Amino acid sequence: MSAPSRLRAAILIISETANKDPTTDKGIAALQEVFSRIAGDRWDANETRIVPDNAHDIQSSIKGWCDGTDPINLIATSGGTGFAQKDVTPEPSLMLGIRHAMLSTSLKVTPFAMMARPVAGVRNKTLIVTLPGSPKGAKENLEAILPQLAHACQQAAGADSRSLHVGGTQQLEREAGLKAQSTVQDTSKHQHHHHSHNRSHGHGHSGHTGPKAHTKPEDRSVSNDPNAGPTQRYRESPYPMLAVEEALKLIAEHTPDPTILRSAVNESIVGCVLAEDVTARESVPAFRASIVDGYAIVASNHPLVPSTKGLFPVTGISHAQAGEVAKLGTGEVARITTGAPLPPGATAVVMVEDTVLRSMTEDGKEEDEIEILTDAIKEGENVREVGSDVRAGDVVMRKGEGMTAVGGEFGLLASVGTQEISVYKQPVVGVLSTGDEIIPHDRSGDLKLGEVRDTNRPTLLTAVRGSGFEAVDLGIASDKPGALETALRDALRTVDIVITSGGVSMGELDLLKPTIERSLGGTIHFGRVSMKPGKPTTFATVPVKPNDSSDRKRKAIFSLPGNPASAVVTYQLFVLPALQKMAGFSPPWGLPKVKVVLEHEVRMDPKRAEYHRAVVEAKEDGLLYATSTGFQRSSRIGSFKGANALLCLPPRPGTLARGEKVDALLMGKIISAL
Ligand SMILES: *[C@@H]1O[C@H](CO)[C@@H](O)[C@H](O)[C@H]1NC(C)=O
Ligand SMILES: *[C@@H]1O[C@H](CO)[C@@H](O)[C@H](O)[C@H]1NC(C)=O
Ligand SMILES: *[C@@H]1O[C@H](CO)[C@@H](O)[C@H](O)[C@H]1NC(C)=O
Ligand SMILES: *[C@@H]1O[C@H](CO)[C@@H](O)[C@H](O)[C@H]1NC(C)=O
Ligand SMILES: *[C@@H]1O[C@H](CO)[C@@H](O)[C@H](O)[C@H]1NC(C)=O
Numbered sequence: 001m002s003a004p005s006r007l008r009a010a011i012l013i014i015s016e017t018a019n020k021d022p023t024t025d026k027g028i029a030a031l032q033e034v035f036s037r038i039a040g041d042r043w044d045a046n047e048t049r050i051v052p053d054n055a056h057d058i059q060s061s062i063k064g065w066c067d068g069t070d071p072i073n074l075i076a077t078s079g080g081t082g083f084a085q086k087d088v089t090p091e092p093s094l095m096l097g098i099r100h101a102m103l104s105t106s107l108k109v110t111p112f113a114m115m116a117r118p119v120a121g122v123r124n125k126t127l128i129v130t131l132p133g134s135p136k137g138a139k140e141n142l143e144a145i146l147p148q149l150a151h152a153c154q155q156a157a158g159a160d161s162r163s164l165h166v167g168g169t170q171q172l173e174r175e176a177g178l179k180a181q182s183t184v185q186d187t188s189k190h191q192h193h194h195h196s197h198n199r200s201h202g203h204g205h206s207g208h209t210g211p212k213a214h215t216k217p218e219d220r221s222v223s224n225d226p227n228a229g230p231t232q233r234y235r236e237s238p239y240p241m242l243a244v245e246e247a248l249k250l251i252a253e254h255t256p257d258p259t260i261l262r263s264a265v266n267e268s269i270v271g272c273v274l275a276e277d278v279t280a281r282e283s284v285p286a287f288r289a290s291i292v293d294g295y296a297i298v299a300s301n302h303p304l305v306p307s308t309k310g311l312f313p314v315t316g317i318s319h320a321q322a323g324e325v326a327k328l329g330t331g332e333v334a335r336i337t338t339g340a341p342l343p344p345g346a347t348a349v350v351m352v353e354d355t356v357l358r359s360m361t362e363d364g365k366e367e368d369e370i371e372i373l374t375d376a377i378k379e380g381e382n383v384r385e386v387g388s389d390v391r392a393g394d395v396v397m398r399k400g401e402g403m404t405a406v407g408g409e410f411g412l413l414a415s416v417g418t419q420e421i422s423v424y425k426q427p428v429v430g431v432l433s434t435g436d437e438i439i440p441h442d443r444s445g446d447l448k449l450g451e452v453r454d455t456n457r458p459t460l461l462t463a464v465r466g467s468g469f470e471a472v473d474l475g476i477a478s479d480k481p482g483a484l485e486t487a488l489r490d491a492l493r494t495v496d497i498v499i500t501s502g503g504v505s506m507g508e509l510d511l512l513k514p515t516i517e518r519s520l521g522g523t524i525h526f527g528r529v530s531m532k533p534g535k536p537t538t539f540a541t542v543p544v545k546p547n548d549s550s551d552r553k554r555k556a557i558f559s560l561p562g563n564p565a566s567a568v569v570t571y572q573l574f575v576l577p578a579l580q581k582m583a584g585f586s587p588p589w590g591l592p593k594v595k596v597v598l599e600h601e602v603r604m605d606p607k608r609a610e611y612h613r614a615v616v617e618a619k620e621d622g623l624l625y626a627t628s629t630g631f632q633r634s635s636r637i638g639s640f641k642g643a644n645a646l647l648c649l650p651p652r653p654g655t656l657a658r659g660e661k662v663d664a665l666l667m668g669k670i671i672s673a674l
Contacts, residue, residue: 007073007153009035010047010065012058014080017131019052021667027078033465034142042150047072053080059278066126073153075126076142079133100385125157129644145439155408175665239527239538241299244573244609247539248590250525254513254541255556256496258584265413265421269403269469274585276399278414283387287341290318292382295333295355295370297347299377306331308350309375311358312447314367318343333370342383349382350374390416400586405468424584429464429575430495432487432549433457434512435502435562440476453566456501463571464499469579474498492520492555496582499575502562512559516540522557530651532608535565537574565640569611572646572667596645598660606653617665617671626664644668 011031018025028048032263047065050498051057051168065072067100084549121128129145131138140391147599164235172210242250260275275530290296296318299308316326318341328345336342350372359368390396396412403409403423433454441453454476464471472495477487516522522542529537538559545554560567577589596616604610616627629643649656656662 007043007150008047009043009045009076010049010072011045011073012075012077013048013052014077015050016052016059018050019135022050025050026135027133027138027432030139031076031078031131031142034139038143038146039150039567043146062123066123066128070200070481071125071157071414073126073157074149074205074446075128076131076138077128078131078135078138080130086189091293091473126308143415150361176587201592207484241523241528241530242526244529244531247526247574248536248577250286251539251574252587252589253580254523254525254539254554256541256554258582260422261425262420263423265410265418266575267410269423270405270410271403271583272426273586274397274399275422275424277395277399277414278413279391279397280390280394280420281419282417283392284389284415285386286382288386289320289339289341289384290336290349290382291384292349292351294335294349294351294353294382294415295536296328296336296342296349296370297333297377298328298330298345299339299348299350299379299381300466301379306367307375308348308372308377311369311371313369333372335367338590346378347379347383350377351382371577392416402586423583426469427496427579427582428470428472428494429579430472430491430498431457431464432473432491432498433476433502434479434484434500436479437599438476438502456562456567459564460499460501460560460567463568464575464579467576467579469583479511479527484515488515488542488557489518492542492557493547496555497575497578498555498557499560499571500557501560501567513538513540516542516557530608531573532605532610533563534561534570534573534611536561537570539574564579565613568640569613569646572665591646591667593648593663593665594624595661596624596664598647598656598658598662599627601655601657602628602647602649602662603655604649607651608648609651610649611665613640613651614645614647614664615671616645616666617673619673624664624670626662638653644670 011028013027015025015027018027028050032048049061051061058077065075089222089507092132127149129142129149131141147461147622151530169590201572208386209504258273258275263269263272295312295458297308297312299344312331312333314335315332317338318325318334320339325341325343326334328343333350334346341651342349354374355370355372357367357369358371359366360366385643395547396416396418397409402407403413435452437450437452438454439447439451441455441458443453447453457473457476461471474491474495477484477500488498488500513524516541517524522539522540524538527538528535531537536559538557540557540559542556542557544555545552554579558570558578560570560575572591576591580589581587592599594615594616602612613629615629616624617624619625626645626647630645645664645668648665
């Protein structure tokens with residue numbers, strides 16, 4: 001094919017700032033420099049424009065350049081927010097090499113460059129590439145792709161595409177002077193290889209070995225590019241396979257720390273953990289109180305004070321009610337009930353059993369005189385002193401202690417007059433299902449081919465609430481590009497942790513990881529765990545800018561497997577500890593672990609740790625016994641019915657015999673056969 005001698009490029013800078021003050025723009029100069037340095041003999045890049053970041057200005061510039069009788073060959077845009085797709089037709093076959101080169105280059109420069117989302121497309125006869133907004137990023141991307149652009153532009157302009165495609169990506173790469181060492185035919189494998197090679201830098205292992213567990217997030221491989229089509233996806237998950245313990249360590253490390261809030265002492269603090277020591281505001285009891293029904297008396301061990309034995313006039317009454325009580329003099333008694341305040345001057349209480357009634361008032365309704373039968377009453381007898389339970393100023397609860405639903409803690413705070421406390425804010429969990437095949441579980445009518453009722457969302461909502469946390473139903477996000485991103489962005493504004501299920505395998509429509517990494521700028525801390533069930537469990541954190549302050553916070557996203565049983569196991573194993581950390585619980589986090597005796601033989605998985613659903617029962621010998629709930633295939637939610645525990649089976653060939661003891665994680669109440 002013969003190329004026209006000169007190709008024409010336009011540079012479109014999309015920036016509010018530069019549009020207002022073009023002297024602030026450095027992008028045009030940077031890109032023109034690349035054109036003239038790398039391919040000055042082929043390109044004129046003197047068409048430039050700076051527009052604000054709005055669809056109208058961007059579109060009219062692009063149309064002006066594309067839609068005339070003499071369309072420009074290439075438009076390179078820099079900045080903007082991913083606009084032009086609807087005016088531009090993506091050309092997957094044409095763009096493979098270009099995207100590949102851009103992605104590779106970005107990765108070399110900075111792991112966050114993935115967020116720049118290089119996009120290429122064609123409108124009429126013009127090729128359009130979108131470059132990052134930063135002059136440096138735009139320049140580096142353009143440097144990587146420019147050698148290939150002449151061919152791509154000719155193809156777009158109607159050159160013989162067949163001849164261009166003969167060599168496919170490899171030819172494009174050879175012509176671009178990229179990689180010579182690889183002879184891998186499959187472009188997706190090549191991409192993987194390419195990344196690993198450069199990821200390995202500084203970590204002392206070759207890019208040809210398998211992934212290792214302890215890579216830093218910025219060194220890790222990244223998700224598939226959903227725009228790249230199935231030929232570009234990874235054939236094998238690029239995420240290292242972690243042991244459960246390693247995954248838990250990453251969760252403990254990256255789950256956001258708890259935040260503190262002041263709360264009234266009311267029912268809403270049940271389940272919260274204290275973020276401060278609580279001291280008693282008041283003494284308990286707050287007044288000297290009788291612990292029996294009887295008579296308040298002035299008793300003393302002093303020899304000059306008369307004996308308490310003998311006849312006494314009943315001069316007053318003290319009931320257990322608020323109000324003034326008359327002073328008691330020596331030689332007088334006052335009738336008193338249990339819990340009632342002692343009259344001023346009284347020093348002890350004599351039980352009613354130690355007295356007899358001697359005379360009544362004239363109307364016969366009141367006691368007039370009683371006889372006390374003993375002189376052995378000592379000062380302070382039958383009196384609960386002020387602060388004898390709790391003294392004002394005593395620490396009654398410590399930071400880190402939880403307010404259980406059993407009631408003891410709430411009762412204690414209530415008793416000492418605590419009005420307000422600092423607690424850790426309880427995380428709110430959003431549960432989202434993903435996938436076009438998923439329909440609400442309660443949709444009436446028969447299923448169409450391929451439709452699946454959404455079991456995971458109601459199951460997970462129940463599990464979250466069952467662990468004592470607030471759960472929000474986020475509905476179902478479709479597989480359409482952008483739908484998941486929107487759903488996650490909205491969710492992250494309102495909830496603290498998002499759980500999604502579905503969309504974590506290697507499928508073509510698996511959008512979750514790319515959305516987290518490429519669209520939300522998040523970090524995937526792990527994407528695979530060596531366990532059964534639950535292998536594709538994914539944990540990520542995403543920076544979120546809250547409405548009220550300018551500080552970005554990180555929020556956690558858990559993607560649980562699409563199988564309901566796997567979703568519940570991985571919720572209990574991985575999400576619960578994260579919720580507990582956020583809620584201020586002290587480690588160790590997670591479900592309580594106990595030893596149980598197997599009621600029957602259990603086969604282990606030779607390679608993966610298995611979490612086997614079981615029923616645990618307490619028997620008369622004081623031991624806990626476990627029975628499997630049956631066939632444990634991960635899609636079988638029925639294997640969870642009745643289960644109150646997960647047996648922790650080690651990754652080993654063979655079986656565990658009946659009578660052997662294994663660890664079990666308790667999810668529900670233990671059944672008692674007693
Ligand atoms: C761009 O350069 C070409 C020749 O190199 C020239 O014909 C054309 O007028 C220039 N356009 C602008 C806008 O300067
Ligand atoms: C192609 O260019 C023509 C004008 O030449 C314009 O009317 C049309 O909208 C363009 N088509 C696309 C898909 O951009
Ligand atoms: C990987 O990066 C290094 C330097 O960052 C570079 O020299 C090397 O060519 C790159 N390898 C590939 C396959 O791109
Ligand atoms: C408890 O008090 C808080 C204020 O700290 C209030 O927002 C909440 O509604 C109260 N809850 C109940 C159950 O009264
Ligand atoms: C934050 O703002 C968005 C709209 O910008 C709104 O939908 C959301 O409810 C707000 N969140 C909070 C916590 O105020």
